[in-house]
Amino acid sequence: MKRLVVAALLALGAAPAPKVDAARLLATEAAPKLSDYGLFADTQGRVPATGVTLYTLNTPLFSDYAEKFRYVWLPPGKPAAYTATGVLEFPVGAVIVKTFAYPADFRAPDKDVRLIETRLLVRRATGWVPLSYVWNAAGTDAVLQRAGVRLPVQFIDAKGTSRSLDYAVPNTNQCKQCHQQGTAATPIGPTAANMNDGAQLQRLAAAGQLTGLPATPPRLARWDDTAEPVAARARAYLEVNCGHCHSRAGFASNSGLYLQADEAMPAHQGINKRPVAAGRGSGGLNFSILPGQPDASILLHRMQSSEPGVMMPQFGRTVPHDEGVALVRAYIESLPAS
Amino acid sequence: MKTFALLLVTILATPLAARIITVAPGAGAQEALQTALIEAQPGDTVRLAAGRFALVDGVSLDVEGVIVRGAGPGKTILDFTGQKGEGEGLLITSNNVVIRDLAVENAKGNGIKSKGSDGISFVNLRVEWTGGPKATNGAYGVYPVSSKHVLIDKVYVKGASDAGIYVGQSKQIIVRNSTAEGNVAGIEIENSYDADVHHNVATGNTGGLLVSDLPDLPQQGGHTIRLFQNRIIANNHPNFAAPGNIVASVPSGTGVMVMANRDVHVFDNDIKDNAGNGVMIVAYQSKFTDKNYNPLARAIAVHGNRYAGNGGKPAFPGGAEIAGAMGGALPPVMWDGVIGYAPPTGGERAADGGVAIGDGPAFTLNLGMQGVPATSARPAPLPAATRLPPLPPRIVLPAAQEARAAR
Numbered sequence: 012m013k014r015l016v017v018a019a020l021l022a023l024g025a026a027p028a029p030k031v032d033a034a035r036l037l038a039t040e041a042a043p044k045l046s047d048y049g050l051f052a053d054t055q056g057r058v059p060a061t062g063v064t065l066y067t068l069n070t071p072l073f074s075d076y077a078e079k080f081r082y083v084w085l086p087p088g089k090p091a092a093y094t095a096t097g098v099l100e101f102p103v104g105a106v107i108v109k110t111f112a113y114p115a116d117f118r119a120p121d122k123d124v125r126l127i128e129t130r131l132l133v134r135r136a137t138g139w140v141p142l143s144y145v146w147n148a149a150g151t152d153a154v155l156q157r158a159g160v161r162l163p164v165q166f167i168d169a170k171g172t173s174r175s176l177d178y179a180v181p182n183t184n185q186c187k188q189c190h191q192q193g194t195a196a197t198p199i200g201p202t203a204a205n206m207n208d209g210a211q212l213q214r215l216a217a218a219g220q221l222t223g224l225p226a227t228p229p230r231l232a233r234w235d236d237t238a239e240p241v242a243a244r245a246r247a248y249l250e251v252n253c254g255h256c257h258s259r260a261g262f263a264s265n266s267g268l269y270l271q272a273d274e275a276m277p278a279h280q281g282i283n284k285r286p287v288a289a290g291r292g293s294g295g296l297n298f299s300i301l302p303g304q305p306d307a308s309i310l311l312h313r314m315q316s317s318e319p320g321v322m323m324p325q326f327g328r329t330v331p332h333d334e335g336v337a338l339v340r341a342y343i344e345s346l347p348a349s
Numbered sequence: 350m351k352t353f354a355l356l357l358v359t360i361l362a363t364p365l366a367a368r369i370i371t372v373a374p375g376a377g378a379q380e381a382l383q384t385a386l387i388e389a390q391p392g393d394t395v396r397l398a399a400g401r402f403a404l405v406d407g408v409s410l411d412v413e414g415v416i417v418r419g420a421g422p423g424k425t426i427l428d429f430t431g432q433k434g435e436g437e438g439l440l441i442t443s444n445n446v447v448i449r450d451l452a453v454e455n456a457k458g459n460g461i462k463s464k465g466s467d468g469i470s471f472v473n474l475r476v477e478w479t480g481g482p483k484a485t486n487g488a489y490g491v492y493p494v495s496s497k498h499v500l501i502d503k504v505y506v507k508g509a510s511d512a513g514i515y516v517g518q519s520k521q522i523i524v525r526n527s528t529a530e531g532n533v534a535g536i537e538i539e540n541s542y543d544a545d546v547h548h549n550v551a552t553g554n555t556g557g558l559l560v561s562d563l564p565d566l567p568q569q570g571g572h573t574i575r576l577f578q579n580r581i582i583a584n585n586h587p588n589f590a591a592p593g594n595i596v597a598s599v600p601s602g603t604g605v606m607v608m609a610n611r612d613v614h615v616f617d618n619d620i621k622d623n624a625g626n627g628v629m630i631v632a633y634q635s636k637f638t639d640k641n642y643n644p645l646a647r648a649i650a651v652h653g654n655r656y657a658g659n660g661g662k663p664a665f666p667g668g669a670e671i672a673g674a675m676g677g678a679l680p681p682v683m684w685d686g687v688i689g690y691a692p693p694t695g696g697e698r699a700a701d702g703g704v705a706i707g708d709g710p711a712f713t714l715n716l717g718m719q720g721v722p723a724t725s726a727r728p729a730p731l732p733a734a735t736r737l738p739p740l741p742p743r744i745v746l747p748a749a750q751e752a753r754a755a756r
Binding site for chain 2: 188
């Protein structure tokens with residue numbers, strides 16, 4: 012009988028269902044290998060283990076065109092709690108997982124996918140801890156990388172153009188630089204608004220993984236949904252790509268430029284706002300956003316640049332995001348001149 | 350017993366296993382240095398051996414109470430000529446840190462920055478763009494921002510395309526014994542409270558020493574700043590800052606500029622051979638929408654400075670004409686004479702505290718209201734003040750910080 016079960020499993024190509032190692036996640040010392048946590052059912056990191064839930068965002072951070080796979084795992088019986096603003100309140104023991112990957116050819120995104128790194132945010136009793144694991148060349152496991160590393164990446168983009176770039180895995184301090192709000196690190200992506208695609212939050216609630224979900228939670232626009240207003244899309248894009256630093260409690264708090272989608276003050280949105288400490292990053296322009304004039308707007312200038320000291324974000328990308336630039340350009344064009 | 354108690358305290362206050370982590374230049378130095386800065390524990394010293402560290406990405410420290418020490422600013426060189434990423438060469442985001450005895454060269458953005466650090470000391474450093482002053486150089490050499498208890502001591506900065514030493518939105522600041530040369534602004538204190546800037550040399554910059562305040566920022570209303578016993582000599586470099594930034598508006602030839610602050614004292618300095626204004630006191634000139642912002646320079650005192658050779662060739666529009674009318678050279682101290690402004694909420698507000706010039710000679714442009722262009726100037730001599738506002742007290746940093754920085 013036993014043999015039969017094993018044979019059946021083998022026939023299905025499946026190993027016994029792995030279990031996420033909750034204790035390992037909470038241990039002070041980070042595991043040297045990603046596989047130590049048991050977050051994936053396969054060694055290639057493509058099949059999430061039981062209880063590890065894939066999720067998506069309406070508007071994601073641009074990361075040098077990398078494909079990103081996001082998962083969340085919650086300790087059994089400990090759901091996340093809904094919050095109207097900011098990230099959902101995750102319980103101690105929760106882990107948020109994000110894998111960065113490149114298909115060889117973006118016109119066939121499911122074939123020949125190379126995993127680059129898998130980042131974890133682990134909610135320990137003391138707060139969120141960022142960890143980054145870099146996949147080995149064979150793609151069979153990923154190892155802890157604290158100091159960051161640059162990796163050459165080649166791919167054919169969605170338009171069929173061959174591209175190569177110098178992908179940068181962030182170091183631990185860079186993780187914190189983006190994820191820090193005030194004195195504590197926090198996830199950025201999984202807010203109710205950014206996860207609200209009309210079904211995902213409800214699914215989590217139905218599965219007992221999310222409490223307190225209201226009937227109509229707030230919703231952040233999809234940056235790439237042309238059916239939505241340009242301003243909503245662009246401000247969603249700016250919130251996700253810039254707002255983690257450009258907030259009152261973020262790394263760029265001193266800039267006075269706050270790019271949350273719900274920021275009310277025009278000057279803090281960048282509209283007719285003069286540079287403070289941009290230095291040569293201003294590109295000789297006078298305003299962050301000059302309504303109607305994208306090419307006279309520092310914000311767009313810095314999005315288009317790939318030069319350190321000028322480019323924004325300061326790290327997390329090495330090439331400009333052409334589609335994001337086009338969206339923000341259209342948004343600035345649409346603003347009435349004052 | 351008391352001695353015993355003291356001893357006990359000393360031992361407890363010293364981390365049990367303060368270590369020295371040594372990093373050497375060469376292959377793998379980028380990762381070795383960043384790893385050391387991540388793995389350091391409070392109390393540790395990260396010692397950087399002599400030599401040139403060729404770095405391709407900015408490095409950062411987020412651990413409290415660490416000393417980063419090189420073998421000397423001529424010996425340990427963090428070379429960012431090949432930098433591919435990050436806005437700074439070296440970034441510090443933790444408290445009670447000392448960075449000392451090293452050089453940062455050719456950072457693509459800022460040289461050394463601290464953000465949100467309480468107790469940050471920059472000691473015996475050189476930050477330099479080695480190709481000389483260029484618009485493509487990084488913005489700031491040494492750049493503490495949103496920090497508290499800031500010490501900048503024996504620092505040399507050359508070639509910054511904005512300010513050599515720039516302290517922004519900080520509190521309790523000392524900048525001393527430092528040299529800023531060939532930058533757009535030599536030393537700039539912006540949106541900051543309680544600063545002593547003394548025994549520095551600012552020379553060959555576009556402007557020597559700047560005190561400014563800008564709207565729409567978390568910390569504004571800069572005040573209580575003393576600039577004294579500095580040598581501010583021949584700051585006549587053409588302005589090479591990117592237009593749009595506040596320092597881009599600094600006319601070449603400016604010794605000291607004070608803008609939109611209160612309780613600023615400029616005294617006992619040697620201010621020489623600056624072709625424009627020895628000392629310029631002005632309001633913020635642009636339109637603003639921040640209802641909490643005060644654009645005026647107020648309660649400013651200038652006294653006991655030694656002037657020579659200033660004002661012979663002012664670069665700002667109309668400067669030559671004013672100089673001509675005043676006998677060929679500008680008097681060393683100029684005030685724009687802005688005494689009121691119209692806040693965005695409506696009405697008018699007057700300056701709370703005047704401008705008192707105890708030395709001089711001085712003159713005013715008599716512009717009256719904020720926003721009136723300099724072309725409307727009605728220059729007139731400004732009589733010497735008979736009474737000066739009281740001198741703010743000396744800035745005293747925590748003794749422990751001074752002691753750590755002195756080691």
